[in-house]
Amino acid sequence: MNGPLLLGVRHHGPGSARAVRAALDARAPKILLVEGPPEADDLLPLAADPGMRPPVALLAHVPAEPGRAAFWPLADFSPEWVAVRWALARGVPVRFIDLPAAHTLALGGDHGDDGDDEPEPDPEAEPEPAPPGDEKGATPRAPGAASGAARLDPVAALAGTAGHDDPERWWEDVVEHRGRPRGDGTGDPDPFAPFAALGEAMAALRAAHGEDGHERDLVREAHMRLRLREARRAYGDEHVAVVCGAWHVPALARSVKVADDRALLRGLPKARVEVTWVPWTHRRLARQSGYGAGIDSPGWYGHLFTAPDRPVERWMTRIAGLLRDEDLLVSSAHVIEAVRLADTLAALRGRPLAGLTETMDAARAVLCEGSEVPLHLVRDRLVVGDVLGEVPDDAPAVPLHRDLARQQKSLRLRPEASDRELDLDLRKDTDAARSRLLHRLRLLGVHWGSPAVPRSAHTGTFRESWRLRWEPELAVRTAEAGVWGTTVLAAATAKARSAAVAARALADVTTLAEQCLLADLPDALPVVMRTLADRAALDADIGHLVQALPALVRTVRYGDVRGTDAAAPAQVAVGLAERVGVGLPPACAGLDADGAAQMREHLDTAHHAIALLAQQEGVPGAAELPDRWRRVLRALADRERVPGLLRGRCVRLLLDDGRLADGEAARLLGLALSPGAPPLEAAAWIEGFLAGGGMLLAHDERLLGLVDRWLTSVAPHAFTEVLPLLRRTFAEYEAGVRRTLGELLRRGPAAAGGARGAGPGGLPGFGPGADAERADAVLPTLRLLLAAP
Incomplete structure (x- = not known):
């Protein structure tokens, strides 16, 4: 191998990483070129910093539009990371040669699947959907290239050619397990053989399939060839090593005119970018996270790369430790038997080493006793993992x-x-x-x-x-x-001020006011409260005012606990509550069923908010709110033009607050269920009155008797109309409450002469008297509990 050393890899693979290290040790190049954004060349020395712990990623973003960003993730088992660390440890110059991030972010990106590790786009940026088998992140688009072409998966193609239907398993056998130390301590005798074979395979694929959806990579490969030529002129062919995606090796080995490469790069858009190191996680390296170049098992691959020997034994020991931490019984004998089973499965399946499939099958059978529940924990904690990398404090950052x-x-x-x-x-x-x-x-x-x-x-x-x-x-x-801003406090203050001015709905401003108090932003709160007061004064919609009230009341509560000044929010909250009380009666008149249902939610919201506001001490005007609100509810309950749903709800709210005289709720219920009331209107009244829990009926036999007598008197032709409303009401009750009500109704009226403990409604067990016979029934059990004679 007299020319440049082209090391084609599949990214995030421990086998590729070991092979790269062995090949670099054997060739000892004088310069190393790695696929990556050239803007990060000045950050490469940080990879040797003791504070840098992978997984980490290079982050490139446009300062004017930080949302336009891309990541280049690296784990400790990534071939690029191993190559960079190798070069830094020996003082060998190392450079990135991929298309600059300035072009990548300016061009935008699509997804591909060539086993290559392209920059991962911002996960929240809604990228185009990737095709099946996607193994690539955002890639620059070549001028004139189609954006929707299907892309070839080289690993799947090679596995299919070898007669395997599982690309991941095939790759693990021929690459990831290749080069692991043998029993005599030796590794692969020829460190260059894997790369030569993989390069030939990729050349054959490109010859057979052409670019096959990879046309956009032509721009990147043109830039790589230009940088490779520069290194060859400066250091000589035999002293240059390149670590890149295996798909690009044939393109870098091919002879192309310089003018042709420069023509591809001419006229590309460009953006000003900033690059830094950021922590990454194994979970974000996993394919299931949406990362195009992701792998199925980053935790397993990390274990294969770092385990000095006996990887299966060490892996089973880690699984046993995890299960023991979860209080599951796992012994040393379990571990020994699981290792034996994994090795046996590998031999039966013709695999060179027990892989993830064999170890997980053995763990399920032996350590998890056939259960998928603990195995799911193993997959989440170990196979994928929650490892979070670290970057040095002196790394560039905003x-x-x-x-x-x-x-x-x-x-x-x-x-x-x-x-x-x-x-x-x-x-x-x-x-x-x-x-x-x-x-x-x-x-x-x-x-x-x-x-x-x-x-x-x-x-x-x-x-x-x-x-x-x-x-x-x-x-x-x-x-x-x-x-x-440059600090969290300054940035949050500026963002709150801007959001207050831009907010359109009144509820958004009150929510923002609550956030300002929670975040303790005293410089932003006056602006937010001034905006809130202006919006509240101009907004006449009762629904908007009611929706804005709860968040504002919560801010008043937070003032006491957090030591913040809540005087301004309290003043606005009292004013809003008064406006709601004045505007609610006319807003409730003449509503249809849907409007009444929505207004009932507003009514409940306002009721709870006003009750909470009245409990706050030192708020001017808050003490008078309950009496005013009670008068509003009573006026709504007596107003005929108000829908029955709202009238019934107002009576229930007054009853729960103790604002009705003794027997008044029964009188109002009797009026609502009188023969002259339309059945649908009466059913709606019941729905509003009984919504929110059925314990009221279970403990007040007068109300239960009224509802029971009304329901049994409804005409058959009207019963089918009121049934949906009643079912919706009683379906909200808990099962125990419904069972209690059913038992009470099943007993029916008391027998002639009355039953002990029966009330005026005739339902036993709820009257003023005591039923001694029923009470004595618990004595035997009570004696057993107390061990009494």
Whole structure:
């Protein structure tokens, strides 16, 4: 091999990585060229920094449009990473030779499937769907190339030629397990043979299929050839080594005129880009994440690359450790038997080494006792994994990212790739600062944390629960948020101010006000509240006012817990509540069924918000709100033009708050269910009155008797019309409540002479008297529990 050393690889493969290292040791080139964006050449020395721990990725983005970004992920078992580390350790110059990211991001990208590792587009950017077998990320489009051509999967094509129907399994056998140390400690005797064979195979595929959907790669290969020529002139052919996707090897070995290559590159659009290192995760390397060049089992591949010997034994030991951590019984004998079974399966299937399929089959049969449930845990935690890389502190980054990293360190909130539950007590300074940071990030669109249901039984505004999970694409979201400021506080403040001006709906402004208090943005809150007051004064829609009220009331509550000034939100909240009370009666008149259902939701929302606002101390005008609201509800309950659904709901709200005189609810129910009331209107009244739980009927035999007598008196022709409304009402009740009501109704009226404990309605067990016979029935069981004679 007198020419340049062309090392064609399949990316993120431990076998390819070992073969690259062996070939570089054997040739010892004086310069190394690697497929990647040339703008990152100055960042390559950081790969040797002790603080750099893969998986990591090169991130290129357009500063003016941070959402236009692409990643070049690298794991410790990626051939490119191994080659770069090899060169840096020996002082060999190393350069990236792929098409510059300035062109890649300006051109946009499609997906391909050639086993090549192209930049991964921003995961939230809605790329075009990839064809089956996709193994590639965004690729630059050659001028005039079709964007929808089907692309050849070289690995699948080679596996099919060899008579295998599983490309991944075939590749693992012939490449990933090749070169593993033998029993005598030796490896592959010819380090160049795998690359020569793979190069010939790719040349044959390209000769047989042509570009076959890879025409857009012609631009990239033209740039690679130009950079390769420069290195050959400077160092000589025999001193140059290239690590690139195996599909490109025939193109780099082919003789092409310089003028032709430059013609392909002429006139390409260009954008100004910035490049940096960012942490990556094994989960984002997995194909299931949507990454075009992803692999099925990054955790398994990482194990194959790092295990010094006996990989199957070490893998089974890791599985056993994971299952033991989950309190599953796994012994050393289980591990020994699982290893034996995996080796036996490999021998029966003619494989050189037990692969992932054999080890997982053995683990299912022996360690998991045939169950898929623990095996799913093994796949998630080990086969894919939650490993999160690290980058040095001195790596280039936008100022906002540096401020975020500083706060993460000071608050001891280390980013993790796995889900993490975080419970905060806002009475503690550190927890309050953590809460502010997470809320500010959410306002900026960096959703590192999402609110969760508290695991503890404690409730109250001084406790918060979060679910944290750091995803690599959050680096792009941080870069995007950098346009608002250089610190998290400044950026969140600027974003809130801008969002307040741009908000169209009143509810959006009140939600923003709540976010400002949660995130403690005192400089943004006056702007938001001024906008809120202006919008509320001009908006006459009751629905909009009601939707805006809950978030505003919550901000008043947060003021006490978080120590923030909630005087302005409280004043606006009281004004909104008063406007809702004045505008609700006319808004409820003359509504159809759909309008009444929507207004009922508004009614419940306003009722709970006003009750909560009235509980806040020190809010001017809040103490008078309950009485005003009670008068509004009573007026709606007595108004005939108001739909029955709303009138019944108003009576129920008044009853729950203790605002009705004794027996008044029964009187109003009797009027609503009188013979003169239309059955549909009466059914709607019942739906509004009984919605939200059936315990009221279970404990008040007067109301249950009224409903029962009305229902049995409905004419047959009207019963079919009211049945859907009643079924919808009672379907909301829990099964236990429905069973209790059924038992009460099954007993029917009391026998002549009355039953002990029966009330005026005739239903036993709910009257003022005690039923001694029924009460004595529990005595035997009670004596057993108390061990009494």
